[in-house]
Amino acid sequence: MDWLMGKSKGKPNGKKPAPEEKKLYLEPEYTKSRITDFEFKELVMLPREIDLNEWLASNTTTFFHHINLQYSTISEFCTGESCQTMAVCNTQYYWYDERGKKIKCTAPQYVDFVMSSVQKLVTDEDVFPTKYGKEFPNSFESLVKKICKYLFHVLAHIYSSHFKETLALELHGHLNTLYTHFILFIREFNLVDPKETTIMDDLTEVLCSSSGSSSNGSGNGSSNSAGAQNHVKER
Numbered sequence: 475m476d477w478l479m480g481k482s483k484g485k486p487n488g489k490k491p492a493p494e495e496k497k498l499y500l501e502p503e504y505t506k507s508r509i510t511d512f513e514f515k516e517l518v519m520l521p522r523e524i525d526l527n528e529w530l531a532s533n534t535t536t537f538f539h540h541i542n543l544q545y546s547t548i549s550e551f552c553t554g555e556s557c558q559t560m561a562v563c564n565t566q567y568y569w570y571d572e573r574g575k576k577i578k579c580t581a582p583q584y585v586d587f588v589m590s591s592v593q594k595l596v597t598d599e600d601v602f603p604t605k606y607g608k609e610f611p612n613s614f615e616s617l618v619k620k621i622c623k624y625l626f627h628v629l630a631h632i633y634s635s636h637f638k639e640t641l642a643l644e645l646h647g648h649l650n651t652l653y654t655h656f657i658l659f660i661r662e663f664n665l666v667d668p669k670e671t672t673i674m675d676d677l678t679e680v681l682c683s684s685s686g687s688s689s690n691g692s693g694n695g696s697s698n699s700a701g702a703q704n705h706v707k708e709r
């Protein structure tokens with residue numbers, strides 16, 4: 475759990491700002507692509523009778539697996555050469571070790587730090603207990619917040635650096651769906667500081683404000699309310 479002592483901060487990378495590139499992922503023909511029109515706002519809400527920590531644990535674990543899977547689809551393109559730093563738009567993230575020492579790393583290294591640290595946590599019975607009667611630790615919520623922050627960095631990196639490849643694989647519908655579900659989840663439980671997610675506000679605005687279709691009553695989501703995993707079932 476050492477990584478939690480460290481922190482990761484986004485900072486402008488000091489270079490002169492690159493000319494604002496056209497963000498492919500904001501093109502309407504792509505943002506409208508989803509694999510389901512399910513009403514995620516309802517899906518993320520804590521169901522009655524379910525313990526809050528259980529809900530956070532099961533959703534966080536599910537998001538970890540899906541984001542890991544989504545990243546794996548483009549990981550062969552995310553190399554130390556193509557992504558020398560963990561960049562999202564014009565911001566660069568650094569990994570900090572347990573002593574607070576800044577670690578210079580490439581994007582694939584950063585993602586590897588994130589994924590292996592989260593993997594360790596979600597399989598740690600003391601942090602994410604699965605056995606009956608075992609309590610969640612006091613630090614549980616703050617750990618979930620950290621995990622979500624790092625998972626957000628990974629999602630944002632896929633959009634900002636690997637959207638073209640995602641498009642070529644025709645997986646942008648999955649990515650948009652996963653992103654929308656994830657953002658609505660972290661918002662519902664205030665898991666990530668809005669300042670942290672500002673960098674993707676343009677996309678969030680488009681995807682999350684049009685998510686679901688409750689206003690026109692044409693939603694057909696009731697047949698698909700079984701759980702948090704359902705949104706990426708089609709593969």
Ligand SMILES: [Zn+2]
Nearest residue numbers: 552557581635
């Ligand atoms: Zn990359």
